[in-house]
Amino acid sequence: xxxxxxxxxxxxxxxxxxxxxxxxxxxxxxxxxxxxxxxxxxxxxxxxxxxxxxxxxxxxxxxxxxxxxxxxxxxxxxxxxxxxxxxxxxxxxxxxxxxxxxxxxxxxxxxxxxxxxxxxxxxxxxxxxxxxxxxxxxxxxxxxxxxxxxxxxxxxxxxxxxxxxxxxxxxxxxxxxxxxxxxxxxxxxxxxxxxxxxxxxxxxxxxxxxxxxxxxxxxxxxxxxxxxxxxxxxxxxxxxxxxxxxxxxxxxxxxxxxxxxxxxxxxxxxxxxxxxxxxxxxxxxxxxxxxxxxxxxxxxxxxxxxxxxxxxxxxx
Amino acid sequence: xxxxxxxxxxxxxxxxxxxxxxxxxxxxxxxxxxxxxxxxxxxxxxxxxxxxxxxxxxxxxxxxxxxxxxxxxxxxxxxxxxxxxxxxxxxxxxxxxxxxxxxxxxxxxxxxx
Numbered sequence: 001x002x003x004x005x006x007x008x009x010x011x012x013x014x015x016x017x018x019x020x021x022x023x024x025x026x027x028x029x030x031x032x033x034x035x036x037x038x039x040x041x042x043x044x045x046x047x048x049x050x051x052x053x054x055x056x057x058x059x060x061x062x063x064x065x066x067x068x069x070x071x072x073x074x075x076x077x078x079x080x081x082x083x084x085x086x087x088x089x090x091x092x093x094x095x096x097x098x099x100x101x102x103x104x105x106x107x108x109x110x111x112x113x114x115x116x117x118x119x120x121x122x123x124x125x126x127x128x129x130x131x132x133x134x135x136x137x138x139x140x141x142x143x144x145x146x147x148x149x150x151x152x153x154x155x156x157x158x159x160x161x162x163x164x165x166x167x168x169x170x171x172x173x174x175x176x177x178x179x180x181x182x183x184x185x186x187x188x189x190x191x192x193x194x195x196x197x198x199x200x201x202x203x204x205x206x207x208x209x210x211x212x213x214x215x216x217x218x219x220x221x222x223x224x225x226x227x228x229x230x231x232x233x234x235x236x237x238x239x240x241x242x243x244x245x246x247x248x249x250x251x252x253x254x255x256x257x258x259x260x261x262x263x264x265x266x267x268x269x270x271x272x273x274x275x276x277x278x279x280x281x282x283x284x285x286x287x288x289x290x291x292x293x294x295x296x297x298x299x300x301x302x303x304x305x306x307x308x309x310x311x312x313x314x315x316x
Numbered sequence: 317x318x319x320x321x322x323x324x325x326x327x328x329x330x331x332x333x334x335x336x337x338x339x340x341x342x343x344x345x346x347x348x349x350x351x352x353x354x355x356x357x358x359x360x361x362x363x364x365x366x367x368x369x370x371x372x373x374x375x376x377x378x379x380x381x382x383x384x385x386x387x388x389x390x391x392x393x394x395x396x397x398x399x400x401x402x403x404x405x406x407x408x409x410x411x412x413x414x415x416x417x418x419x420x421x422x423x424x425x426x427x428x429x
Contacts, residue, residue: 004361004386131384151332153383157392163364164393167371196365198344207345207365216348217368224353227371227394234395271389274364 011203013288017110017307018202021117029121038063068129072266075126080276083119087279090115094283102294102314109287116280120200123273130269137263144256146248150241155260156267158235162275166193167227174221186214193275195282203303206282325405327377329422330388330398335375336427341411345369356417358409362387370396375417377405377424391419399424 010019042059046052093108100108134156141152169189176182194208207214242260249256292302295313302310340355342348345365351357357373359366361380370376370390374397378387381400391398397419399405405424409415414427 004363004381007360134384153392161393163367163390167368170368196363198363198365210346213345213348220348220351220353220372221368224372230394234393237395270384271364271386274386 005200007199008201010199010201011303012306013303013310014201014203018113018117021114022121025118025121029125033125034063034067037066064128064132068132068266071126071129072269075123075269075273079119079122079126083123083276083279086115086119090280090283094287097287097290102291105287105291105294106311106314109284109291112280112284112287116278116284119280120277123277126269126273130266130273133263133266134270137260137267144249144251144259145245146250147244150244150248154237154241155245156238156264158231158238159264159268161268162272164227164231166275169193170217171221171224171226174218175223186218190214195279196275197278197281200278202281202285202288203300206278206285208282209285323426325377325399325402325408325424325426327399327402327405327422327424328382328388329420330376330378330381330383330385330400331391331396332420333375333395333397334416334418334420335397336414336416337374339377339409339411339413339415341406341409342369343406350411356415358405360406361385362390370394375399375419377402377409377415377417379403379406 038059040059041062042052042056045055045058045062049055090112093112097105097108134153137156138152141150142148166189169185169192173182173185173189176185190208194206196207198204245256246253288302289300291310291314292300295302295310297305335356337354337356338352339358340351341358342351343360348369351369351372353372354374355372356375356377357369358377359379361378362370362376363386366386367390370387371394376387376391376396376398378385378398378400379402381387383400385400388398388400390396397417399417399419399422402408402424409424409426416425416427417423418425
C-alpha cells in the first residue's frame with residue numbers, strides 16, 4: 001500500500017535492520033507511556049461504572065485527550081533534545097568509520113539504527129495529537145464563531161516553521177553572489193536540512209546525496225520571491241481571519257484566544273517534527289555504504305541483503 | 317463528443333485557490349529538470365524532501381493524501397492551491413497537459429491542448 005512514507009516497497013535491509021527496532025521502541029513506548037495512563041483511566045472508570053468494555057474505550061479517549069495536552073512539552077523538552085544529542089553520537093561514529101573493521105562497523109551501525117528508531121518512533125508519537133488539535137478545531141469552529149465565511153485553517157497558518165525556514169535557507173544559498181560563501185552556505189544547508197528522504201528506507205538516498213537535484217533547485221530558486229516574503233501574505237490572511245473571528249464570537253474572547261493559542265502551538269508539530277525524524281539517515285547510510293565497500297559487495301547491493309547475512313559475512 | 321465528466325478528476329480540497337497551468341507529472345524529485353517555476357506539480361504523494369519543489373509550483377495535485385497530508389499543509393502555508401487524494405492523477409494527467417485546479421472544490425479539469 002502506498003503512503004506518504006512508503007511510496008515504494010521497502011528494501012530488505014530496512015525490513016531486517018530498522019523495522020525490528022521500530023517494533024521494539026513502539027512496544028516500549030506503548031508499555032511505558034500509553035498503557036499506564038490508559039490502564040489508570042480504565043480501572044477508575046470501571047470502578048465507577050462497572051462496565052469494563054465501555055471503561056476501556058472511554059479510558060482510551062481520555063488518555064488521548066491527556067496526551068494531546070501534554071505531548072508537545074514532552075516532545076520539545078525531552079525527546080527532541082535527546083534525539084539531537086544522539087545525533088552527535090551518530091556523527092562521531094560516522095567520522096570514525098574509516099578506521100573501523102567490518103565487524104566493529106556493523107556493531108556501530110546497529111547502535112546508530114537503534115538511536116534512529118528510538119527518535120523516529122518517539123517523535124512520530126506526537127503526530128496524531130498535533131493532527132487531533134486541527135481536527136477538533138475544525139469540528140467545533142462553527143460553535144465558536146458565528147460566520148461561515150471564515151475557514152478555520154486560515155487561523156492556523158503563517159507561523160514560523162521548519163518548512164519555510166529550510167526553503168528560505170535554500171533561497172539565500174541560491175541568491176548568494178559570492179561563490180565561496182555560497183559553497184559554505186550550501187554545506188550548512190546540507191547539514192541542517194539535507195537528511196530528508198523520499199521514503200522511510202535507508203536504501204533511498206537523502207537530499208544531500210542528490211547533487212544534481214540540489215543544483216537544479218539552486219538554479220530554480222534564483223530571482224524568485226523569497227519564501228519568507230511570500231509567507232507574510234499568509235500571515236496577513238491569518239490576522240484577517242482572526243480579527244473577523246473575534247468580532248463574530250459565540251464565546252468570551254479570552255476563552256477563544258486561549259484555545260486558539262493552544263491549537264496554533266500544537267499544529268506546528270505536524271510538519272516540523274518530520275525535520276527531526278530522519279536527521280541521522282545520511283550518516284547511517286554512509287556507514288552502511290562503507291560496510292558495503294569493506295565487504296567488497298557490488299555497489300549498493302547491501303541494501304537488498306538481509307542484515308543477518310551481512311553479519312555472517314562480517315564474521316567470516 | 318465526449319461528455320464533460322470525462323475531463324474532470326475529483327480529489328479532496330487540500331488548499332484553496334484556482335489556477336490554470338501546465339502540469340508536470342513528477343514521480344521523484346530527481347526528475348526536477350523537467351520542472352519549471354509556475355508549473356503544476358502532479359505526483360503520487362509528497363514528503364519533506366519535496367517542499368523545495370512545492371514552493372516553486374503554482375499548484376499541487378496528488379494521488380493520495382487528505383486535508384492533513386504533507387502536501388495540503390505545506391500548500392496552505394504558501395498559499396498554493398492543492399487537490400489531494402485524487403487516486404489516479406499521475407496516470408490520468410499527461411505530462412505537459414494544460415489543467416485547471418480548483419483547490420476549494422478539490423477538482424482538476426483537464427483542458428484541451
